[in-house]
Amino acid sequence: KQEVTQIPAALSVPEGENLVLNCSFTDSAIYNLQWFRQDPGKGLTSLLLIQSSQREQTSGRLNASLDKSSGRSTLYIAASQPGDSATYLCASSGSARQLTFGSGTQLTVLP
Amino acid sequence: EAEVAQSPRYKITEKSQAVAFWCDPISGHATLYWYRQILGQGPELLVQFQDESVVDDSQLPKDRFSAERLKGVDSTLKIQPAELGDSAMYLCASSPVGGSYEQYFGPGTRLTVT
Numbered sequence: 001k002q003e004v005t006q007i008p009a010a011l012s013v014p015e016g017e018n019l020v021l022n023c024s025f026t027d028s029a030i031y032n033l034q035w036f037r038q039d040p041g042k043g044l045t046s047l048l049l050i051q052s053s054q055r056e057q058t059s060g061r062l063n064a065s066l067d068k069s070s071g072r073s074t075l076y077i078a079a080s081q082p083g084d085s086a087t088y089l090c091a092s093s094g095s096a097r098q099l100t101f102g103s104g105t106q107l108t109v110l111p
Numbered sequence: 112e113a114e115v116a117q118s119p120r121y122k123i124t125e126k127s128q129a130v131a132f133w134c135d136p137i138s139g140h141a142t143l144y145w146y147r148q149i150l151g152q153g154p155e156l157l158v159q160f161q162d163e164s165v166v167d168d169s170q171l172p173k174d175r176f177s178a179e180r181l182k183g184v185d186s187t188l189k190i191q192p193a194e195l196g197d198s199a200m201y202l203c204a205s206s207p208v209g210g211s212y213e214q215y216f217g218p219g220t221r222l223t224v225t
Contacts, residue, residue, distance in 0.1 A: 043117075044216040046213060049211055099204075101155070103151070103152050
């Protein structure tokens with residue numbers, strides 16, 4: 001059974017810092033990996049999706065990488081802003097296309 | 112931009128009562144998922160539909176939960192009777208068949224059982 005772990009559980013940084021969120025998974029036979037953002041009490045917003053054949057994806061200030069062999073993905077946020085404050089979730093998709101989620105990293109960007 | 116719709120957004124119910132949630136996926140998305148998210152945790156899959164057929168409901172507590180997608184479009188998730196431990200966010204997602212299989216989530220229904 002796939003297990004997804006996110007470290008750290010919470011992170012607080014000053015505005016303008018670059019930061020990295022980590023995600024690890026136990027089964028490397030994934031179809032894709034998605035990163036989501038969740039604001040308090042809200043649904044999930046998809047940020048980036050990396051297919052198993054890809055190594056990274058970029059969108060604006062966000063860059064996600066995938067290393068299947070080591071079972072790791074990272075989300076890099078450049079020049080963080082207070083509006084980036086949210087919980088970030090990673091999820092892996094297996095052959096049935098179901099998502100297995102980590103518990104998330106709660107990010108606070110201080111002005 | 113097409114979105115997944117869910118209603119209600121918030122629901123407060125007393126234990127032992129029945130409650131139902133509705134989801135309308137993005138048009139053309141054949142696959143529909145219901146997830147449950149307990150506060151402070153990641154979402155966990157309850158049931159997956161492909162068109163009107165259940166693909167996986169192995170994590171659905173079938174003694175009290177039921178889900179249907181009769182015409183292969185919108186879906187209803189029901190709990191009867193509700194228990195205190197059912198308090199959570201219920202999220203619906205949909206994805207197209209083929210391509211990246213990217214899942215798109217609705218705003219969720221926050222259930223509080225008192």
